[in-house]
Amino acid sequence: MIDRHLPAPRVRWRGDLSVAKIAQLAGVSQPTVSKVLNGRAGVGESTRRRVEDLLREHGYRRPAGMPATAGLEVLFSGMLSYIAVAVMGGIEDVAAARDLTVGFTDIKRRAAAGQSWIEPLLLRRPVGVVAAFAGFTAEHLELLDGNGIPVVTLDPIGDLHPTPSVGSNNWSGALAATRHLLGLGHRRIGVITGPVKDLAARARLDGFRAGLDAADVPFDEQLRRSGVLTFEDGRDLGLELLRRADPPTAVVCGNDLQALGVYEAARISGLRIPGDLSVVGFDDIEHCNWAGPPLTTVRQPFAEMGAAAARLVLDLAAGERPGQSRMELSTALVVRGSTAPPPTS
Structure with a gap:
């Protein structure tokens, strides 16, 4: 409680x-x-x-x-990921330039141990908080705000308006991925998204549909699946798509883990990537280069997002008001070996 x-x-x-x-x-x-x-x-x-x-x-x-030096606090749900390390690196660069420390709280670990995280955080009284986990709520925001601790969120899953947030342009990233596949000649393109409540997942789905609309390709709801952003969901939802009588020739995924799950679905189904199926991910985690073939994906600038969030929360701590409540950084399509023209009949 x-x-x-x-x-x-x-x-x-x-x-x-x-x-x-x-x-x-x-x-x-x-x-x-x-x-x-x-x-x-x-x-x-x-x-x-x-x-x-x-x-x-x-x-x-x-x-x-009392803490020896003022610092920033970063909230994660699970630290053992390339994304968390990249975000922390960007935050650390900004903090170090201002003689600040950086601490982190792993919400997932504390929850698994039956421990609260909000009370210890309030007692540490950080200069500001960067919330980079899905479970951050309006109630948490109210508590931190009431204690004079400014907050910036990284890609919040819900609308915490007017909380300042930093993210990437999910819509344009998905649009670029879809255009890439269309340019290769694909017309039956499946899409696997993150949870429907996730703002980033909705933006990526909208970008995907915009790409199809611009090419006069109808959106086929039967080729859409939604799940959590895990390897297992990518595999299971990928199998659902590939076992259809009229399977897609390409799949756009909500993140790279889902895409790697689709790789496994293709292996189980006896399909070759990219000869029989093209796959595109989202994030550009380091595992993309280890896949066979290396994964085409949309790169998110995680270190730059962390740095932007750190600068923004320090401006708030200094009493400055941001000119906009939402900052979006550009994404970039990284083409590798997992995409090719569709197989001929």
Whole structure:
């Protein structure tokens, strides 16, 4: 259960000057000094450093239990993935340039252990939070906002408006994948998407349909499947499509794991890729180059997305308002060996 009234830790500081005098020397208000003392958000980094230098100079020492340096917190659901590592790398680059630390919370691991994650996070009082997991809710946002901790989400699955978010242009990525297959001559193209509630999955499906519409190719609902973004769902849903009397000659997938699952479905069905079936993924994880043949996919700029989210949340922490609540970075189609013209009759 979430404690909505979780108190901030009581902190006692000692120095040879009063907070009022420190504020006067730094040219800031007393509340600003108080925010720095207690590790609160809402202070620009140059101002924070100036105040911290004065505090150290005049004998203020951070009590035991308080974080040594201000930092950003990143929320994931499962850290062992190429995507998480790439996102963290982008965030770390921005944080390091501003003398900030980066911590992370693996929601999946804590949930499996029966542990809460929100209360420890609130006690750590990070400068800001980047939420890169599907389970982030409006309730979590309310708690963090009530404690003065700004939040930026990475590709939220639902509408958390007006929470600022960073993602890639899922619509144009799916459009490019579909045009690529159409250009090769495919007309019976299957599509496997992520969960229908997922905003990114909806955008990719819309981009897929737009590609078909532009080529005057009817969208066949019988060639559409929706599932979770896993290898197993790609395999199982791929088998459903390939066992039809009139199977597709190509499949566009919701992510690379689903696409690799379709590889397995093709193997089980005795089909060759790309001779009998072309496959396109989405994300461009490192496994794409290890597949046989290497997977054609849509690359998402995960490191750049992490960096953009970090810059945005630090701007919010400094009291700046973003010009737009949604930032989208460009995707790029990476053509490899899994796509070719359809087989001749």
